[in-house]
Each structure stands twice: as structure tokens, then as C-alpha cells.
Amino acid sequence: MLTKKCIYIDDWLIDPQKRTAKHPERGLFQLKGKSVQVLMVLAEANGGVVNKSDILKQVWPDIVVTENSLTQAISELRKVFGDSRSAPKYIQTFPNQGYCLCIPKGNLSRKNKSTWRNKNVKYLAMVLITLVISICTWFYINSPNKSIISSPDGKHSAIITSNESNNFLAIFSTAHSISKELFFRQLIIRSPDTFYWSVDSQFFISAMPEVENVYQFIFSPVGSIDKFIVNVPKQLNEHSSEININSTSGGVLPFTISSHVEVTKYLHVWHLSNGQSIQIHFDKTGPTKVSWH
Numbered sequence: 406m407l408t409k410k411c412i413y414i415d416d417w418l419i420d421p422q423k424r425t426a427k428h429p430e431r432g433l434f435q436l437k438g439k440s441v442q443v444l445m446v447l448a449e450a451n452g453g454v455v456n457k458s459d460i461l462k463q464v465w466p467d468i469v470v471t472e473n474s475l476t477q478a479i480s481e482l483r484k485v486f487g488d489s490r491s492a493p494k495y496i497q498t499f500p501n502q503g504y505c506l507c508i509p510k511g512n513l514s515r516k517n518k519s520t521w522r523n524k525n526v527k528y529l530a531m532v533l534i535t536l537v538i539s540i541c542t543w544f545y546i547n548s549p550n551k552s553i554i555s556s557p558d559g560k561h562s563a564i565i566t567s568n569e570s571n572n573f574l575a576i577f578s579t580a581h582s583i584s585k586e587l588f589f590r591q592l593i594i595r596s597p598d599t600f601y602w603s604v605d606s607q608f609f610i611s612a613m614p615e616v617e618n619v620y621q622f623i624f625s626p627v628g629s630i631d632k633f634i635v636n637v638p639k640q641l642n643e644h645s646s647e648i649n650i651n652s653t654s655g656g657v658l659p660f661t662i663s664s665h666v667e668v669t670k671y672l673h674v675w676h677l678s679n680g681q682s683i684q685i686h687f688d689k690t691g692p693t694k695v696s697w698h
Contacts, residue, residue, distance in 0.1 A: 412445075412448055414444075414448065414495065414506070415495070416428055416429055416430075417486065419441070419444060419445075419448075421441050421442075421445055424436045424437070424438055424441050426485050426486075431487070434485045436481065436482075436485065437478070437481060439464055439465075439474070439478050440478040440481045440482055442463070442464045443460060443464055443475065443478040443479065443482070444482055444506075446459075446460050446463050446464060447460075447496065447504055447505070447506035448506055450505070450506065452505065452506060452507070453505065454499050454502055454503050454504070454505045455503045455504060455505070456502060456503040457472055457475060457502070457503045457504075459503070460475055460503065460504070461474075461475060464478075479496060479498075479504060482495075482496060483495070483496055493507060494507060495507055551564055551565065551566045551567070552564070552565040552567075552597040553565075554597075554600060554602070556602045556606035556609075556627070557602055557604065557605075557606045558605075558606040560578065560606060561576060561577065561578055561602075561606065561627055562576070562577050563575070563576055563600055563602070563609065564577065565594070565597045565600060567597070571593050571614075572593065572594050572595065572596055572597060573592070573593060573594075574592045574593070574594045574600060574611060576609070576627065578628070592611070592613075592623070592625075593613070593614060594611040594612060594613060594614075594623075595611070595612040595613060595614060595615075595691065595692060596612070596693070598693060598694045598695070599611050599612035599692050599693070599694065599695045600695065601683075601695045601696050601697045602697065603681070603697050604681055604697060604698070606627065607626060607627055608624055608625065608626055608627065608658075609624075609625055609627065610622060610623065610624050610625075610683060610695055610697060611623055611695065612685075612691070612692035612695060613634075615639070615691055616636075618638065618639055619636040619637055619638055619639060620636075620637040620638075620639060620691050620692055621634060621635070621636055621637075622634070622635040622636075622637065622685075622692070622695075623635075624650065624658060626656075629656075631656040633650045633651065633656070633658055634650070634651045635650055635651075635662070636651075639691075650662065659679070660677045660678045660679040660681075661677070661678045662675045662676070662677060662678075663676050663677060663678045664676045670687075671686060671687040671688060672684065672685075672686055672687070673685045673687070681697065681698060682697075682698050683695065683696070683697050683698070684696045684698065
């Protein structure tokens with residue numbers, strides 16, 4: 406009999422009856438019934454490896470299914486948790502054996518968790534983040550061939566360093582008193598001219614290195630690792646009137662690209678649902694300049 410009690414896995418609250426997974430920062434996710442049952446089987450093993458056959462017997466006791474059903478359930482759980490097979494944080498795969506929940510089952514309420522432990526973990530994390538940012542900031546500030554672009558509100562800086570083959574974008578907070586805005590991230594972009602801040606300094610856009618038959622653009626919220634990808638056909642006259650924004654992490658932007666206007670062959674405008682617009686200049690090689698108004 407699988408438990409019906411809510412359990413905590415790290416900061417995730419799993420409710421088997423409601424089939425939900427809730428995280429204080431990532432939000433609430435609805436899970437499929439079998440995925441929840443698979444998770445409960447792993448949780449009840451308290452960190453031990455559970456054979457695939459045992460999971461199949463407990464979750465699908467009355468029907469014969471292939472391992473593909475189990476694989477799909479594991480994939481859904483990893484997608485919700487933001488986990489991966491190559492670098493597992495929650496669910497680890499043991500080839501030809503089964504699976505293991507990296508964090509043991511815990512059905513204690515949040516009030517019963519160690520406040521002292523949580524505070525110290527957060528403190529150590531902030532120290533490490535500060536150290537990493539300091540090192541990265543020194544490296545980028547002292548690197549040759551760099552461009553520094555401040556956000557309109559002055560709270561953030563984009564530092565773009567260039568070498569012979571790539572342009573590296575790093576975002577820093579200049580408001581270090583705001584701990585949630587103290588961060589560092591790096592992306593490879595097409596050129597410094599294809600980076601631009603949003604009007605309210607909450608997002609940025611840049612053209613990425615081209616992929617196959619498309620030009621790729623990225624929207625990203627400031628202070629987040631979320632990425633929203635826009636793929637544009639290299640044949641500019643093949644643009645549709647509506648362009649889809651695909652998230653790499655399941656997040657949702659507060660705006661959409663409501664329409665696309667081809668001013669000239671090499672000047673295109675995206676009108677956003679928030680009343681703002683983005684201008685994109687092209688040449689025969691691809692995007693050369695981006696601006697947000």
C-alpha cells in the first residue's frame with residue numbers, strides 16, 4: 406500500500422492525493438497518477454535502489470506494461486523537478502537495475518525542519534555565490550575586447566567579451582544589497598550589437614549563434630536562468646504573422662509577440678502584447694542589430 410501522506414523532497418511538497426508537486430519558487434505542478442505512484446515507491450525506499458520490476462509490480466499491479474511506461478513516468482518527474490539523467494539531483498538511474506531517489510523520503514512538516522540548518526545552508530550559499538560573482542566580475546572587468554551595457558534602471562550590467570570565434574554575455578547585478586538580484590550567468594551571443602535591455606530593465610533579448618536553418622533569438626528575465634527561444638527562418642520572407650516563443654524551463658513570459666512587420670527585407674519589427682516593440686536589423690549573414698522600444 407503506497408502512502409497517501411504528503412511528503413517533502415528537498416523543498417518540494419508532494420501531495421499524492423491531489424497529485425501535485427509544489428515548490429516555493431517554481432510553483433505548483435500537476436502530475437499524472439502513475440508518476441506520483443512511481444515517486445512514492447522511490448520515496449519509501451529511503452534512498453535505496455528500487456528494481457524496475459518491483460516498481461512495475463507496485464504501480465501497475467493488474468496489467469502488463471512495458472518499461473516504456475516507467476520511463477515516461479520518470480521523464481515527467483525529472484521535467485517537473487528540473488532534473489536530468491546525466492547530472493541527477495533527485496532521481497538517479499542505475500543501468501539494467503532501476504532507480505534511486507537521491508533525497509530520502511521525509512514526511513515532516515516544514516515547521517519541524519531544522520531552522521538552524523536552513524539558515525546556515527542559505528548563509529553558506531550566499532558566501533559561495535558572492536565569491537563566484539567576485540571572481541567572475543574581476544575576470545570580465547579585466548578581460549580585453551569587452552563591452553559593458555548598463556540596464557536602463559542602472560541596477561544591472563551586461564558585459565560582453567569577444568574572442569576570435571564567440572561573444573560571451575555575462576549579466577551582473579550592480580545592486581548587491583538586494584540579495585535576490587545578486588547573480589552571474591553567461592551565454593554565447595551573436596554580437597554585442599544584438600543585445601538589448603527591455604524598457605523596464607526586467608528582461609533582455611539577444612541573437613544567438615545560428616542553428617541549422619533558423620536564426621535564434623533569446624528572451625530572458627533578469628535574475629533568472631529561464632530562457633525563451635524564438636526561431637526565425639533564414640529565408641526572411643517566410644516569416645509568419647505570429648511567432649511562437651518556446652521556453653526551455655516551462656516558464657511563461659508576461660508578453661507575447663503579437664505581430665511581425667517586415668518594414669524592408671532587412672528591417673523587421675516585432676510588436677509585443679505589452680505595447681512595446683523590438684526592431685531587428687539583418688544583412689546577408691544574419692541579425693546585425695537589435696533594439697527594444
